[in-house]
Amino acid sequence: MSALCDVAQLVSVALFTPKIEDSVKFFYDYLGMEISHREGQSVYLRAYEDFYQYTLKLTEAREPGLEQVTWRASSPEALERLAKKIQASGAGIGWTERDYAHGPAYRFASPDGHKHTLLWELDYFVADAELHSKLRNRPSKRPLRGVPVRRIDHVNLMVSDVPANREFFTSVLDFQLREQKIGDGGTEVGSWLSVSALVHELALMRDSTGGRGRFHHVAYWYGAPQHLLDIADIFAERDVRMESGPAKHGTTQAYFMYCFEPGGNRVELFGDTGYLIFDPAWKTVVWDVANEVDLEKSSIWFGGQLAKTFYRYATPVVPGHSLEEIGR
Numbered sequence: 490m491s492a493l494c495d496v497a498q499l500v501s502v503a504l505f506t507p508k509i510e511d512s513v514k515f516f517y518d519y520l521g522m523e524i525s526h527r528e529g530q531s532v533y534l535r536a537y538e539d540f541y542q543y544t545l546k547l548t549e550a551r552e553p554g555l556e557q558v559t560w561r562a563s564s565p566e567a568l569e570r571l572a573k574k575i576q577a578s579g580a581g582i583g584w585t586e587r588d589y590a591h592g593p594a595y596r597f598a599s600p601d602g603h604k605h606t607l608l609w610e611l612d613y614f615v616a617d618a619e620l621h622s623k624l625r626n627r628p629s630k631r632p633l634r635g636v637p638v639r640r641i642d643h644v645n646l647m648v649s650d651v652p653a654n655r656e657f658f659t660s661v662l663d664f665q666l667r668e669q670k671i672g673d674g675g676t677e678v679g680s681w682l683s684v685s686a687l688v689h690e691l692a693l694m695r696d697s698t699g700g701r702g703r704f705h706h707v708a709y710w711y712g713a714p715q716h717l718l719d720i721a722d723i724f725a726e727r728d729v730r731m732e733s734g735p736a737k738h739g740t741t742q743a744y745f746m747y748c749f750e751p752g753g754n755r756v757e758l759f760g761d762t763g764y765l766i767f768d769p770a771w772k773t774v775v776w777d778v779a780n781e782v783d784l785e786k787s788s789i790w791f792g793g794q795l796a797k798t799f800y801r802y803a804t805p806v807v808p809g810h811s812l813e814e815i816g817r
């Protein structure tokens with residue numbers, strides 16, 4: 490069986506948070522995620538249908554933001570090929586030895602400075618008697634807490650230069666460009682890339698604040714859109730800050746909601762799947778966001794408008810662009 494590309498999938502996102510216990514409680518209580526491991530200042534979590542040991546690592550730090558994104562290669566040979574290509578591109582940092590639940594990994598920095606890790610070997614989650622599911626294709630029982638998310642879906646990074654970053658992921662890592670937003674004067678303001686039939690595992694959006702290497706959001710998948718309404722209802726009762734949605738995106742066509750975990754990082758809750766791409770000759774969908782209709786419909790097909798904070802707030806926070814300073 491051949492993979493679409495040498496990168497097979499998004500494995501995990503590692504985030505910094507200044508409020509580690511509040512952040513852990515948010516993912517554990519509201520999103521029903523399980524705690525796999527604690528080590529030093531870090532807590533490792535997974536959704537109940539994530540097959541690996543963890544998909545989210547939270548580490549206590551002074552400011553919120555991204556530590557790194559981890560990707561899995563499609564084979565040990567693919568990992569070697571990718572490491573050589575990345576090294577030749579000048580983006581390589583080097584090999585690391587075994588980390589918690591992960592085998593040898595190759596580290597690199599994408600053009601804006603975001604850190605990534607690429608690996609083949611990792612530990613699968615094995616449920617104990619308490620979490621064991623009778624459903625043989627489900628790695629652990631559906632939890633009773635909050636409205637449990639099912640699996641990690643994608644990561645969105647803000648970048649100072651979308652073309653340079655998009656070019657790196659498509660030419661060095663063989664990501665496919667699925668959708669794109671082109672603004673005034675032909676400026677590329679956003680690109681949605683994937684290595685599978687999903688519309689994206691990675692989104693790159695222009696950072697208009699002058700910031701570099703910032704984190705926009707990580708998305709967890711619900712499956713049924715009803716769960717978005719249920720978690721929104723729970724958040725509203727408990728003053729969890731919701732930014733936009735529940736609504737439906739034009740780009741990707743997914744039902745979504747953005748909210749903030751207590752440490753300040755944005756989290757997207759993803760319902761439905763949007764659409765899937767099986768066409769090997771896919772032509773990139775291009776939205777002309779200099780055009781009012783495309784601008785409005787690509788962001789939100791229906792269900793209101795994106796908040797002002799969506800375009801300027803990311804972590805770490807750029808001075809003058811906190812949630813309070815931007816306003817709703």
Ligand SMILES: [Fe+2]
Pocket residue numbers: 643645692706708757
């Ligand atoms: Fe997203």
